[in-house]
Amino acid sequence: MSSLTIKNLKKRYDDLTVVNSVSLDVAQGEFVSLLGPSGCGKTTILRMIAGLLDPSGGQILFGETDVTRLPPNRRNIGLVFQSYALFPHLTVFENVAFGLRRQKVSGAELDTRVREALERVRLGQHGDRYPRQLSGGQQQRVALARSIAPRPSILLFDEPLSNLDAQLREEMQIEIKRLQADLQITSLFVTHDQHEAMTLSDRICLMSGGDIQQFASPEEVYFRPANGFVSGFVGSPNKLQGRVSGGRVALAEGVMLDAAPSMLEGAPLTVTLRQEDIHLVPGATGELSGTINLRIFEGASVQYVVSLGQGVEVLARVTSRGPLADLAPGTQVALEIAPDRIFLSPAEVSA
Amino acid sequence: MNSSRWLGAGLVLPATALLLLLFLAPTLLMGLMSLRNYTAGTGVGSDWTIANYLSVLTDGFYIEIMARTLFLGLVVTLATLLLGFPLALFILRSSPAVQTLTILLVIFPLLCNIVVRSFGWMVLLSPNGVINETLASLGLIAEPLDLMYNLTGVVIGLTQIYLPFMVLLLVPALQNIPADVEAAALGLRASRPRTFATIIVPLALPGIITGSILVFVLTISALVTPRMLGGPTYKVMATQIYDEFMTNLNWPAGAALAFILTAITLGLIWGANRLAARYTKGLQA
Structure with missing residues (x-):
């Protein structure tokens, strides 16, 4: 077990920069997610840490040890892949034993440690099966057991839950969280799913275009997004185009937002409003008001499409048990948005 | 019977008739002939x-001819496998353009008649x-090497001729290996040679077995190349069968x-399939 530090890590292919001088550190036992859209460089970083890709520059440290030039088999890592990557020609037992055998563990100790790892993922009875005979969720649990059995100093996850259906994914999230909390293994988790990142992580490293946009706790990332990209990526945001007008923001002619932009008068900007931050007051008119166009029942929540006039529409989300759950289309509503919940960014940075 | 079933019967009839008439019937006649x-x-x-x-089984x-044929088959199969595997890996891991070009180069010799290719090897x-001329003129050898009319010549010729079959069967087998499996093995502390031996080769086994059977069967039944590069004295089963029929006129033998x-x-083929089934247990659903 050790901490993980990367310093000025770069990856370039000819003139294409995939990872642009990224530095981050993960404390011992910490769980950090690399979150971002596809092509943001998160998987490239993970593969460089694993030793599967050579960096174009920079350093990777496990604890105090520089591993930048070490081959993957000498880094003492655990890898979990989206495709599970189990060895199909080996039984579940032999899959889990594979890494242990490379550490010269044998006999009764091998047996005990394989059983122990399989028990941890509740697959103790499946040692004799072949991977093909298991369901997707079970296969991913075998992959998890296989990665922890040799007691790696760092666990690397490459979108491990993306191939599972929604319900299974939630179960696996809890499984991974529990496992990581029990074992206290430093973990780096690559995902494009913000809910996954929020649920699992101690800290989230949000990436875009090969750069870190924000590296902070899930709460911090959600409540205090560092920039327009982060506010547009986290939560379920409305993204609207606007313009600075009279010290405030105009979404369209006569549709004004109560915010204080720091940009110059007339500058185009992108406004990000979280659906859950928009408070609806039925029957009232205010600074910003509109008409309910559409009501969408989602189970735990209700989503409204609210027309603000001039072709501007926003989505608002309320809890389905609350007093606002039953507004009929056509209802007049005032929209109240706390000024600190309105995120403004220059238009060209919009994600 | 409804019309679609008539149609089905009609569609398989020509091929069936052809097979019965031109394959099964002659085989039967040959079977009777072998007992005369x-x-x-x-x-x-x-x-x-x-x-x-x-007489064949005791003489x-x-x-000796049968043993030689089987040995030839074994050597050629191993040679194509040893040459073909790295080539297949190379094809798989190069860029699409190089891939297309290499596959074309592999297939290219197949477009040339086998007699011409064997003659080329004779030259x-x-x-x-x-x-021999080149080596002699460089002063590397005093006497010409015996490269023809023996096992060496036949192996060289047949290996070159059957290499494409092996490569073309190995490429899809290697392609079927899931992408991250190799990375997973490396992450689990296996060195590259060990990953190759314990992961890549076993997962390519179906292709290795199919390719080996094909090359082996083609080799032990090859006639033209052993005749041309082996000469009249280096006899294998196919050339002996030819001689029994055409020279000795001993059709039953x-x-x-x-x-x-x-x-x-x-x-x-049966044995190899049994073997494949045992070693690829996890690969079949």
Whole structure:
């Protein structure tokens, strides 16, 4: 077990920069997610840490040890892949034993440690099966057991839950969280799913275009997004185009937002409003008001499409048990948005 | 019967008729032929006998030919496998453009007639051929090397001729190996050679077995190349069958030999399939 530090890590292919001088550190036992859209460089970083890709520059440290030039088999890592990557020609037992055998563990100790790892993922009875005979969720649990059995100093996850259906994914999230909390293994988790990142992580490293946009706790990332990209990526945001007008923001002619932009008068900007931050007051008119166009029942929540006039529409989300759950289309509503919940960014940075 | 079933029957009829008439019937006739007695000078008799099979299976002359044929098959199969595997890996891991080009280069020799290719090897390998002349003029050898009319020549020729089959079967087998499996093995502390031996090769086994069976069967039944590069003295089963029929006019002996070759082939295919089933248990759903 050790901490993980990367310093000025770069990856370039000819003139294409995939990872642009990224530095981050993960404390011992910490769980950090690399979150971002596809092509943001998160998987490239993970593969460089694993030793599967050579960096174009920079350093990777496990604890105090520089591993930048070490081959993957000498880094003492655990890898979990989206495709599970189990060895199909080996039984579940032999899959889990594979890494242990490379550490010269044998006999009764091998047996005990394989059983122990399989028990941890509740697959103790499946040692004799072949991977093909298991369901997707079970296969991913075998992959998890296989990665922890040799007691790696760092666990690397490459979108491990993306191939599972929604319900299974939630179960696996809890499984991974529990496992990581029990074992206290430093973990780096690559995902494009913000809910996954929020649920699992101690800290989230949000990436875009090969750069870190924000590296902070899930709460911090959600409540205090560092920039327009982060506010547009986290939560379920409305993204609207606007313009600075009279010290405030105009979404369209006569549709004004109560915010204080720091940009110059007339500058185009992108406004990000979280659906859950928009408070609806039925029957009232205010600074910003509109008409309910559409009501969408989602189970735990209700989503409204609210027309603000001039072709501007926003989505608002309320809890389905609350007093606002039953507004009929056509209802007049005032929209109240706390000024600190309105995120403004220059238009060209919009994600 | 409704019309679609008539249509189905109609569609398979031509091929079935062709197979029955031109394959099964001659095979049957050959089978009967192999059980006829033969007297030198008078030809095929009308008595039934298994002497043809017995003589092939007990006569040292035939046993040597069979052993030589099987050994040749083994050597050529191993040679194509050893040359083909790295080539298949190379094809798989290069860029699409290089991939297309390499596959074209692999297939290209197949477009050339086998007689021409064998003759080409004769030009290269003969005692005063290109290779010997070059080595001699460089002062590397005093006497010409025996590259032809022996095992060496036949192995070189057949390996070159059957290499494309091996490569074309190995490429899809290697392609079927899931992408992250190799990375997973490396992450689990396996060195590259170990990953190759314990992960890549076992997962490519279906392709290795299919390719090996194909090359082996083609090799032990090859006629033209062993005849041209092996000469009249280096006899294998196929050339012997040819000689029994065309030179000795001993059709029953030739037919018996042909059936034994077929039996060996079928036995090998069956055995290899059993082996494949055992070692690829996890690969089948």
